[in-house]
Amino acid sequence: MLQFFVKRLMALVLTLVVASGVIFLCLEIVPGDPALYMLGLNAQEDTLAALRAELGLDMGPVARYWAWVSGMMVGDFGISYTYRTPVAEMVAERLKVSLPLAIYALTLSTAIAFPAGIWAASRRGRGADIAVMGVTQLGVAIPNFWFAMLMVLVFAIHLRWFNAGGFAGWEAGVGPVLKSLTLPAIALALPQASILARVMRSALLDSLNEDYVRTARAKGLSRGQALWRHALRNALIPVLTIIGLQFAFLMAGAIIIENVFYLPGLGRLVFQAISARDLIVVESVVMLLVFAVVVVNFLVDIAYALVDPRLRGRG
Amino acid sequence: MFAGWYKKGALAAAALVAGMGMAEAKTDIVVGMQLEPPHLDPTSAAAGAIDSVLYSNVFEGLTRFMSDGSVVPGLAQSWEISADGTVYTFKLRAGVTFHDGTDFTADDVKFSLDRARAEDSQNAQKALFAGITDVAVIDPLTVQVTLGAPNGAFLFNMAWGDAVIVAPESIDAIKTNPVGTGAFKFANWVQGDRIDLVKNPAYWGTPAKLERATFKFISDPTAAFAAVMAEDVHAFAGFPAPENLPQFAADPRFQVLVGSTEGETILSTNNKMPPFDNLTVRKALAHAIDRQAIIDGAMFGYGTPIGTHFAPHNPDYVDLTAQSAYDPELAKKLLAEAGFPEGFKTTLKLPPPSYARRGGEIIAAQLRAVGIEAEISNLEWPQWLEQVFRGKDYGLTIVSHTEPADINIYARPEYYFQYDNPAFQKLMTDLTNTTDPAARSAMLKTAQTIIADDYVNGYLFQLAALSVANAKIEGLWANAPTQATDLTAVSWKD
Numbered sequence: 001m002l003q004f005f006v007k008r009l010m011a012l013v014l015t016l017v018v019a020s021g022v023i024f025l026c027l028e029i030v031p032g033d034p035a036l037y038m039l040g041l042n043a044q045e046d047t048l049a050a051l052r053a054e055l056g057l058d059m060g061p062v063a064r065y066w067a068w069v070s071g072m073m074v075g076d077f078g079i080s081y082t083y084r085t086p087v088a089e090m091v092a093e094r095l096k097v098s099l100p101l102a103i104y105a106l107t108l109s110t111a112i113a114f115p116a117g118i119w120a121a122s123r124r125g126r127g128a129d130i131a132v133m134g135v136t137q138l139g140v141a142i143p144n145f146w147f148a149m150l151m152v153l154v155f156a157i158h159l160r161w162f163n164a165g166g167f168a169g170w171e172a173g174v175g176p177v178l179k180s181l182t183l184p185a186i187a188l189a190l191p192q193a194s195i196l197a198r199v200m201r202s203a204l205l206d207s208l209n210e211d212y213v214r215t216a217r218a219k220g221l222s223r224g225q226a227l228w229r230h231a232l233r234n235a236l237i238p239v240l241t242i243i244g245l246q247f248a249f250l251m252a253g254a255i256i257i258e259n260v261f262y263l264p265g266l267g268r269l270v271f272q273a274i275s276a277r278d279l280i281v282v283e284s285v286v287m288l289l290v291f292a293v294v295v296v297n298f299l300v301d302i303a304y305a306l307v308d309p310r311l312r313g314r315g
Numbered sequence: 316m317f318a319g320w321y322k323k324g325a326l327a328a329a330a331l332v333a334g335m336g337m338a339e340a341k342t343d344i345v346v347g348m349q350l351e352p353p354h355l356d357p358t359s360a361a362a363g364a365i366d367s368v369l370y371s372n373v374f375e376g377l378t379r380f381m382s383d384g385s386v387v388p389g390l391a392q393s394w395e396i397s398a399d400g401t402v403y404t405f406k407l408r409a410g411v412t413f414h415d416g417t418d419f420t421a422d423d424v425k426f427s428l429d430r431a432r433a434e435d436s437q438n439a440q441k442a443l444f445a446g447i448t449d450v451a452v453i454d455p456l457t458v459q460v461t462l463g464a465p466n467g468a469f470l471f472n473m474a475w476g477d478a479v480i481v482a483p484e485s486i487d488a489i490k491t492n493p494v495g496t497g498a499f500k501f502a503n504w505v506q507g508d509r510i511d512l513v514k515n516p517a518y519w520g521t522p523a524k525l526e527r528a529t530f531k532f533i534s535d536p537t538a539a540f541a542a543v544m545a546e547d548v549h550a551f552a553g554f555p556a557p558e559n560l561p562q563f564a565a566d567p568r569f570q571v572l573v574g575s576t577e578g579e580t581i582l583s584t585n586n587k588m589p590p591f592d593n594l595t596v597r598k599a600l601a602h603a604i605d606r607q608a609i610i611d612g613a614m615f616g617y618g619t620p621i622g623t624h625f626a627p628h629n630p631d632y633v634d635l636t637a638q639s640a641y642d643p644e645l646a647k648k649l650l651a652e653a654g655f656p657e658g659f660k661t662t663l664k665l666p667p668p669s670y671a672r673r674g675g676e677i678i679a680a681q682l683r684a685v686g687i688e689a690e691i692s693n694l695e696w697p698q699w700l701e702q703v704f705r706g707k708d709y710g711l712t713i714v715s716h717t718e719p720a721d722i723n724i725y726a727r728p729e730y731y732f733q734y735d736n737p738a739f740q741k742l743m744t745d746l747t748n749t750t751d752p753a754a755r756s757a758m759l760k761t762a763q764t765i766i767a768d769d770y771v772n773g774y775l776f777q778l779a780a781l782s783v784a785n786a787k788i789e790g791l792w793a794n795a796p797t798q799a800t801d802l803t804a805v806s807w808k809d
Contacts, residue, residue, distance in 0.1 A: 031698050032698055043439050050435045156544075157541060269507060277697040
């Protein structure tokens with residue numbers, strides 16, 4: 001187990017190093033001068049030079065890469081070109097929106113997918129199964145931003161139960177925060193829940209065909225008992241993989257939903273920063289997302305090993 | 316005992332009435348805006364969003380723009396101009412304080428102007444201050460500005476958001492905590508979400524009627540529509556989706572404000588790149604364009620056709636649209652005359668705003684009808700600045716020039732459309748040196764005619780200022796003479 005752990009940890013570090021290089025190179029290649037963007041059409045050359053010097057853009061790429069990476073190692077993500085506030089502070093502020101949203105959406109999607117998947121699997125081929133499969137097919141097919149707009153139309157504009165968007169802010173309390181995140185979380189959760197329910201169903205059906213389930217049935221367990229006691233645990237492996245991937249998707253993939261609901265989250269920060277060539281913010285946030293994805297996958301790997309002892313030896 | 320009950324009841328009733336009274340006279344407003352300011356220093360960025368929040372609300376200059384575009388005294392109460400037009404002596408308002416409690420004096424004016432014209436200045440409009448040779452403090456309420464040469468636009472220049480007065484005490488934190496002299500104080504900025512302003516009780520002029528103003532940033536046009544419809548925002552300044560405006564206009568809850576801006580939307584043409592270096596080709600281009608079709612198709616009917624680079628609401632405007640009227644047959648004839656009977660190929664590089672992206676499609680179709688094949692490429696702003704504006708690597712592009720009274724850009728041969736006409740350049744120099752209003756007016760009219768005669772660019776339309784607001788809100792600016800959302804006179808009807 002320890003060897004497995006160390007090997008995974010080394011892979012994690014290597015991934016981060018490679019990712020930082022790739023991210024930096026990509027943004028070096030992207031055309032566009034941050035100083036020119038900020039000062040606009042009437043800026044004079046001397047003004048641009050003054051701003052570039054202040055932003056450290058007059059340094060060479062190697063020096064800038066090193067300044068960025070060495071800063072990150074001690075938790076200094078640099079200062080945003082446009083906002084002129086430390087990137088770490090901005091990210092921390094945005095995480096207060098994005099992280100609860102991702103967790104909320106993940107909770108919703110799991111809460112919907114597990115019962116739906118299990119229900120469908122236990123009634124294979126019958127009405128319930130067909131209904132779940134039909135609805136989830138729809139859920140996968142519907143773009144989440146379109147579904148989000150539809151919800152805004154119904155629940156915000158007509159029924160007036162929710163605001164059309166915006167974030168209440170934590171100082172307003174947990175209730176208003178949950179309220180302002182509900183529609184976005186549902187919009188994000190719907191396609192995820194659909195995928196998860198389908199994976200859950202097929203994984204369960206696969207394990208229901210395994211020998212050990214037949215043995216369990218032969219020993220006198222009912223189909224339901226065999227499903228709950230034996231099949232479910234084994235079906236969790238693919239489901240865990242999908243949940244791990246989904247969390248990463250929810251963190252990074254909320255850009256469009258955050259725009260539809262004008263939430264001040266991480267996705268919107270990246271979106272704004274890219275269009276303003278606020279390179280340092282883009283680099284640091286993307287790096288942070290890579291870090292989050294890599295760490296989540298690392299944890300999922302560890303969770304596999306805990307759920308399935310056979311995987312420990314492989315590393 | 317009984318009396319006590321009675322008293323309590325009366326108190327409760329009184330409280331209820333007072334509460335109802337407060338509910339009627341609403342004193343806060345939430346204004347939606349599409350773009351968020353990158354930071355809060357209007358004197359070191361080109362971003363119009365900074366002025367949209369802070370101009371006149373938080374920061375004031377020596378002079379200021381009114382909603383009709385006129386320039387009136389701001390922090391300068393009055394001024395005298397020397398006979399040769401080079402020395403301006405400003406008498407400043409007494410009893411003005413900054414929001415941090417420090418006094419506003421001539422030293423602050425000197426500091427602000429010297430900072431803007433300094434060698435390491437990061438002012439995006441540094442040219443506004445280029446003529447200043449000296450700023451001298453005469454006494455705490457008198458400041459003397461000396462110019463190298465007379466400048467008829469100097470008082471106009473001082474009204475720009477880039478020329479507002481800042482204080483040395485608060486300058487270091489200005490990007491996150493702006494301290495000005497205006498009717499509103501900056502209170503709070505939740506980045507990515509909103510900026511809060513509160514009423515400045517110590518304001519020198521007419522106090523604001525609102526106690527609190529919140530600017531909320533909603534970039535997505537669909538989200539903007541939903542936010543207004545759900546009444547999450549009370550007003551939306553610069554509404555991004557003109558196609559939705561008829562729906563608001565038909566709804567008694569809302570009012571739609573349609574005004575003018577300083578944005579001349581033009582089909583910029585690379586005057587040095589063949590075949591656009593040929594006047595006949597540029598003339599053909601102008602006649603190939605149906606302005607009204609573009610206004611209807613791209614802006615849903617909002618916008619005023621222009622025939623030159625000048626705002627139609629300006630008293631000096633000359634209507635030259637007839638000179639480049641839509642006439643595809645004439646355009647084809649001119650192309651043949653110029654040696655392109657089969658037309659030619661060129662590029663049309665479009666920045667993100669919808670006027671450009673939607674307008675570009677329509678223009679490409681119109682050009683195709685006369686034989687010009689314009690290959691469209693969509694660019695982000697930083698790419699556009701790099702390729703088109705700085706690199707001059709383009710044939711055609713569409714952009715709205717939103718700076719007020721900016722016809723002088725045609726006097727800069729290195730400017731991205733590369734128009735080089737010594738006669739025009741001399742006219743602009745003469746204009747700067749002229750202070751007599753009648754003479755200036757005549758020169759501005761001549762300038763408009765010269766660039767129309769040279770068909771420098773395709774002149775399309777003046778961008779409309781489109782805002783939506785709750786029907787009960789009064790005092791919002793309909794026009795946008797500069798990028799401002801002046802809330803100082805805004806209030807709720809009972």
